[in-house]
Amino acid sequence: MSVLDTTEVKEGVDQETVDAVREVGGKYKYGWETEIEMDYAPKGVNPDIVRLISEKNEEPEWMTEWRLQAFARWEKMTEPEWAMVDYPKIDYQDVYYYASPKSMAEKPKSLDDVDPKLLETYKKLGIPLKEQMILAGVEGAEDAPAEGRKVAVDAVFDSVSVGTTFQAELKKAGVIFCSISEAIREHPELVKKYLGSVVPVTDNYFATLNSAVFSDGSFVYVPPGVRCPMELSTYFRINAENTGQFERTLIIADKGSYVSYLEGCTAPMRDTNQLHAAVVELVALEDAEIKYSTVQNWYPGDENGVGGIYNFVTKRADCRGDRSKVMWTQVETGSAVTWKYPSCILRGNESQGEFYSIAIANNMQQADTGTKMVHLGKNTKSRIVSKGISAGKAQNTYRGLVSMHPKAQNGRNYTQCDSLLIGDKCGAHTVPYIEVKNNSSRVEHEATTSKVDDDQLFYCRQRGMDEEEAVALVVNGFCKDVLQALPMEFAMEAQQLVAISLEGSVG
C-alpha cells in the first residue's frame, strides 16, 4: 500500500486531486522487464569506452574527437551539489554505458526486420510501432477523431534506436526524422552545425558526460516553411540492469516551420538506481515554432526509496530567429531524483518561450525542476506555469531563472508557481531567481491564485463563472491546451493530472 493511502488529507484539498495523485503514485504499471539477449560494453567509462560507442554507431572521426574532448573535460569537473536533492554518491565506473539488444547488431533495414520481442515490448507500453501505428484500439482512443491520428515514433531501447516509423511519409514533406546516430552518418553538415550549439559541451557535469557517451537519441530537421504533417515522438525505454541511458536529441526548426514533439519514458522496477542523463537541444529559426512535450514516467523507486531512476537532464531551446516560439510542457511523475530545467534562450526579437510543468513527487521521490528564461532580444515574451505536488515523504522544488538583459527592451515575463502538499511529511520549495536589467520590461512572479491575468479573469467572470472556476480555467487552460496535443497513450494519464485543482495550494 502506498504511503498516500494512509495519509490524512487536510480540509480544503480537493478529493479529485488526491485521487489523481494516488492513481499516479500507485502501482507502477511499466515495471516489467523484457527478457532479451543484450550486448554490453564493459562497465565503466574511459576513452576506450567512448571510442567503442562511437565505433558501434559507425561515426566519422570528427564525432569521435568531439566525444573524447568532452570526456577529457568531464574528468576535470565535479558533480553539482546545489540542487535540493539528496542521493548516495554515484559510482560512475559501475555503470554500463552501452547496452544493445543482440538482434540489433546488424541494423534492421525496416521495421519488418526488427526483433518481434522488441516490437512486443513497445506494444505492451501502448506504443504500436508496426502497421497499427494509427491509434485504433488504444485505451482511451474513443475520443480520437474517427480517421485516427498519426504519430511518428522513434523507439529507443537502452542504448539504441530500434526503429523509426513513418519515415517515408515524413520524407515526402521534407522532414528528416531519424535516430541521432543515423543523422551523424547521413546528415553530418546539419549535425556539425547545430550539435552542442545550444548546450555547449562544457555546459554542466551531466551534459558533458552525455556529450562523451551518448549512444543514441532522435534527430529532427524541419525545412523552411514546412508544417510537420504529424506529431513526432520518441519513446525511451530502459530495460537492462545497471545501465545508464544517455540519449541526445537535436531538433531544428528552420524558418517558418512548425513541429510538435513528444517524449515518453519508462523503466522496469529494480532495487538498484539507474542513471539517465540526457541532453535535448532545440533550435528555432525565424518564425519557427517548436512544441516539446514530455511525460516522464521513469520508475520512481518503491515507497522506501529503494531503486528508481536518477534523471539528470539538460534541455534547452535557442529561439535564434525573430518571432520564433518554443513551448515546453512536462508532466513529471517518475524518477527517484529529478534534476531538470528545460530552458529558453530568447535571442530573436519578438521570440516567445513558454514552460508548463506539472511535477508530482510521491513516497521518497525528490524533484528539483524548473526553467530558465533568458531574454536577450527585444519584445520577447515568456510565461511560466509550474505546479508541484508533493505527497508521502517527497520533496518538490521549483527552481527557475528569469533574466532580462539590458538590451531586451519591452520584455515580458509572467511566472506562476503553485505547490500543493498532501500529508505533513513532505516538502515544497520555490527558488526563483529574477534579474531585471532594463526598465521597459515587466516581470511578475506570482504565487497567489488570484493574480491570474485580470483581463482573462474578467472575461470568464463576465460570462457567469465564479472566481475559482475562472482561475482554474485560465491556469489549467494553458496546460490543457498542450496536454490535449499529447497522443492518446498519454491522454488518460495527462487528463487525470489536469484535473488537479488549485485549492489549498501554497506559493
Place this chain on the structure above:
Amino acid sequence: MALPQAKQTITQERLAGLSLPQGGKWASAARTDALARVQAAGLPSARDEYWKFTNPISLTSAEPDLAAVFDPQETPIFGDLDRLKIVFVDGVFDAEASDDLSLDGVEITRLSEAAQADIHWAKDLYGALESNGQVPVQRPLAALNTAFATDGVLIRATGKVSKPISLIYLHNSESSDAILHHCVKVEKGADVTVIESGPAAARFNKVMEVDIADGAAFHHVRAQGRDHERRAVTHTFARLGEESTFKSFTLTANGVMTRNECVIELTGDNAIAHVAGAAVGDGDFHHDDTVFITHDALNCESRQVFKKVLRNGATGVFQGKILVKEGAQKTDGYQISQSLLLDGDSQFLAKPELEIYADDVACSHGSTSGAIDEEALFYLQSRGVSKDDAQDLLVLAFLAEALEEIEDETIADDLLGRLQNWLARRRG
C-alpha cells in the same frame, strides 16, 4: 573542509589588522567563539551563492574605502520626537551628546562597560542569536562583528518603555571603520521601540540581537543616513516567544553599498513578525535586503514587504526566504518584493524563496519589476497634475505598502517628508 585559497587570503588580510578586545570572562568567551566561526567559515566572496547579487569585497577589505562626510543641511531626522538619545560618532559612544541612560522600565548599559564585568545578563544573548543564525547559511560578517565589537548598547526592557530609544550614528571621519553590537532583551509583556538613524561611518558593520519573550513587543524603525559614499552591512537577529511581536521598518535613501540582513526565528506559538523596507536610490547606489524567516511554532504570522525605487544605474537586490519547519502548522507567511525602475539603466535582482515542510500553511510570495505605468501618468496629467508631480505621486503610492508598516504616525510622517525631499532633489 579547507577554505578556498582566495577566501583564506581575504579572511587573513581582514583579521591581520584586528585584535580581540580585552574583557571579562563572558565577553572574552563569546569573542573567542565568534572568531573561531569567522575562521571556519571565511569571509564572504563574490563567488558565494548568498552573495550572488552583491559583491562583498568593499565590506571585507582590510581597509575601508574613503567616504566623504556629508552635511545634509536639513533638520535632523526624528528631531521633533520625544526620545532618549544615544549618540555614536564613527562608532564610538559620545557621552556628552547623549542623554542620561536611565529611563523607567528599561535598563541600558554600554557594551564597553558590561564587557569588563565577569557576570552580566547579556552573557546569554551576546553572540547567541548570531551563532544560531549561522545555519543553514553562514553569515561570517556578523561573527566578525561579535568578535571585534567594543561598543554598542545592551537594552533590557522590563515594562512598557515610555519613549523610543534613539540610536544616532554620526559620521565624522572619512576613513572610519565602525563596528557596533547591540543586544535587546524584551522581558515578558514588555514593549520597547528602538529607532536608528544616521550614516555611522565610512564603513559600518552593525549587529543587533533581539530576544523577545512571551507576550512582549519590539518595534524598530531605521533611517540609514544620506552620506552617499558610506558602506554598511547590518544584521538583525531576532527570536520570538509566544504571542510576541517584532516589527521593523527601514528607509534607505543613499549609500553606495548597503546590505541589510534580517534573521528571524519564530519559536513561540501565535507570534507575529513584520519586516519592511523602502529604498530609493540613484547612480551607484547598491542596496541589498536579505531576509530569512524561520517558522518553528504553530499559528505564527510573518510578513515581508520590500519596495525599491531605482534610477540612473542604481541596483536593488532582494533575497527573502520563508522556511516553514515540519510541524509549524497554520503558518501565515507573506512576502512581496517590488521595484520601480525609473530609467533603463537600473536593475533589480531578486530571489524570493520558500521552503515548506508543513501542509496546513498559507504562504505566498510575489515579486514584480517594471517602469512607471504610462497610463496612470497620463491619467493624472489629463486631470491637470504636472508630469513631475504625477510621477512623484505614483512613486509614493508605490512605496505606500511598505510605509504602512510603520505604526507610529509621527515617525511615519517624518520619513514620508524625507522621501518627498528625495524626490524633489531629483527633479530638473
